[in-house]
Amino acid sequence: MTKILILILAALVIGLPVGVAFALPSIMGASSVGLNPTQVAATVPFQSATSFSMLAIPFFLLAGQIMKDGGLMERLIRLAEALLHWLKGALGYVAIAVSAMLGAMTGSSVATVAAVSSTVGDRMIRGGYNRDYTAALTAASGLLGVMIPPSIPLIIYATVSGVTVSDLFIATIVPGLLMVVAFMLVHRFSLKRAITDSPAVGAGEGPGAKRSAENIEDKKLTVTPKESIPTAFLGALPALFMPVVLLGGIYSGIFTPTEAAAAAGLYALVLVLLTRGLRLRQVTGVFYRAALPAAAILTVIAFASSFNRLLTLEQIPQRVANAAVSLTDNVIVFLLLVNLVLILVGMVMETNAAVLLMAPLLVPAAMEFGIDPIHFGIILVTNIEIGLITPPLAANIFVAAKVSNSSVLRVLPHLLRFILTSIVVVLMITYVPALTLWNF
Numbered sequence: 001m002t003k004i005l006i007l008i009l010a011a012l013v014i015g016l017p018v019g020v021a022f023a024l025p026s027i028m029g030a031s032s033v034g035l036n037p038t039q040v041a042a043t044v045p046f047q048s049a050t051s052f053s054m055l056a057i058p059f060f061l062l063a064g065q066i067m068k069d070g071g072l073m074e075r076l077i078r079l080a081e082a083l084l085h086w087l088k089g090a091l092g093y094v095a096i097a098v099s100a101m102l103g104a105m106t107g108s109s110v111a112t113v114a115a116v117s118s119t120v121g122d123r124m125i126r127g128g129y130n131r132d133y134t135a136a137l138t139a140a141s142g143l144l145g146v147m148i149p150p151s152i153p154l155i156i157y158a159t160v161s162g163v164t165v166s167d168l169f170i171a172t173i174v175p176g177l178l179m180v181v182a183f184m185l186v187h188r189f190s191l192k193r194a195i196t197d198s199p200a201v202g203a204g205e206g207p208g209a210k211r212s213a214e215n216i217e218d219k220k221l222t223v224t225p226k227e228s229i230p231t232a233f234l235g236a237l238p239a240l241f242m243p244v245v246l247l248g249g250i251y252s253g254i255f256t257p258t259e260a261a262a263a264a265g266l267y268a269l270v271l272v273l274l275t276r277g278l279r280l281r282q283v284t285g286v287f288y289r290a291a292l293p294a295a296a297i298l299t300v301i302a303f304a305s306s307f308n309r310l311l312t313l314e315q316i317p318q319r320v321a322n323a324a325v326s327l328t329d330n331v332i333v334f335l336l337l338v339n340l341v342l343i344l345v346g347m348v349m350e351t352n353a354a355v356l357l358m359a360p361l362l363v364p365a366a367m368e369f370g371i372d373p374i375h376f377g378i379i380l381v382t383n384i385e386i387g388l389i390t391p392p393l394a395a396n397i398f399v400a401a402k403v404s405n406s407s408v409l410r411v412l413p414h415l416l417r418f419i420l421t422s423i424v425v426v427l428m429i430t431y432v433p434a435l436t437l438w439n440f
Helices: 002-013 018-028 037-049 052-069 072-084 090-106 109-126 131-141 152-161 165-171 173-188 207-221 229-252 257-274 280-313 316-327 331-348 351-368 373-389 395-403 408-431
Strands: none
Touching: 002 018, 018 037, 018 280, 018 351, 037 280, 052 072, 052 090, 052 109, 052 152, 052 229, 052 257, 052 280, 072 090, 072 109, 072 229, 072 257, 090 109, 090 131, 090 173, 090 229, 109 131, 109 373, 109 395, 131 173, 131 373, 131 395, 131 408, 152 165, 152 280, 152 351, 152 373, 165 173, 165 229, 165 257, 165 373, 173 408, 229 257, 257 280, 280 351, 316 331, 316 351, 331 351, 331 373, 331 408, 351 373, 373 395, 373 408, 395 408
C-alpha cells in the first residue's frame, strides 16, 4: 500500500490528470488486496459516481451556471452596491458579499472566483483599483464559495465519513460568516494599497495638493449605486429566494440535499426563462458549460473511490489512527498537526481529491481523540480550501490573475494578508467547536 500511495503522489506531482493518478496505481495494486482489477477499474468507480448523493454536484453546478448566464448575478451585484455603497472601498466589500451570495447557490470556489472576477473585479479595475490587489481580493473571496453552504467538498466529505450533508451545511454557516467579516476587515485595512495611481499625481504641492489627493482617492474608493435599496432588493428577490428553496428545503426535511440541488437548478432555469434572462435555444449551451466541471469532479470521485476501497481493506485508516494516538495524547497538539498537514496537502493537491484522500485517513484518528466528525469535517475542508490561494497549485489565484490580466507573482504580496487571516479563522474554528456545533 505504501508503494501505491507513493505512485499516486508521484503521478500528481508530474501533472497527470487527477482521476488517472488515482486510477492507475489502484488498478495495479488491486490484486495485492484480493480484488479483481476489473472491479477496481469499473464496478467500484461506477457505483461511487452514480450514487444518489453525488447527483447533488452537477445540479449545484447547473444552478450556478444558470445564475451566471441568466443575468441573476448582475441583480445580486446591484443589491450589494445599494447596501454597501456608503462604505469607503465599497466595490471590495461588494466583491466579498457577492462571493458569499454565490457560495449560497453554487458550492464551488473556482466558479465563484471566475464569476466575481469577470464582473465586480472588472468594475474595480476600471474604477481605479490596483489590478493585482483586485485579483488577490477576488481569489481569496472565492473561498466563500465553499465556506457558505452548500459546498461540494462537504458533500464529498459526507460520502466518505458517513456524516449527513445537512448537518455539515448547518455547521459551516457560522464559520462562513466569520470568514466574510474577516475578509472585509482585511479589505478595510488594505485600502491604501488598493489604488492604482498615487493620489498625489498631478496635484502639485502644499495644502491644496493634499486635499486634491484625498479627493482623488475618495473618488476611486466610492461607488454610486445604480438603484435604490428597495428597487435593488425587489430585483434581486427572486435570486435571493434560491437559498431559501435550497437550504430551507433541506433543513425542514422536505428535500434531501440531492433533491434540493435539483429543485434549485429547476427553480433557476424557470426563473431565467420567465424573466427572459435566457432564451430557450441558449439552454443547451448552459447545460454543456455546467456538465464539463461536473464530469471532471465526478471522474476524480469515481477513481478515488477505488483507492479508498484499497485503504479500507488494508486497514490503513486504523493504522493512522493508532499512530496518531501513539504520537501524542494531547488533542490540541493533534489538531495543530492536522492543520499543518492539511494546509500542505491543499497546496499541492486538487481540493476534491485532497478531501477524498485525507478524510478516510484522518477521521478515524480524530474520533479516537473524541473530536466530533462534523466539527472535524469543517476543519478538514477549510484547511484544504486555503490551498486554493497558496501556491504551487492555487487554482483561485491562477483564475483571478488571468481574468484580471495580472500574474501570480504580482498577486501574492497582496494575498498574504488574506492567507494569514484565513489561517487565524481556521484556528478559531479548530479550537472553538461551538462555532460549528452550535453548542454555545
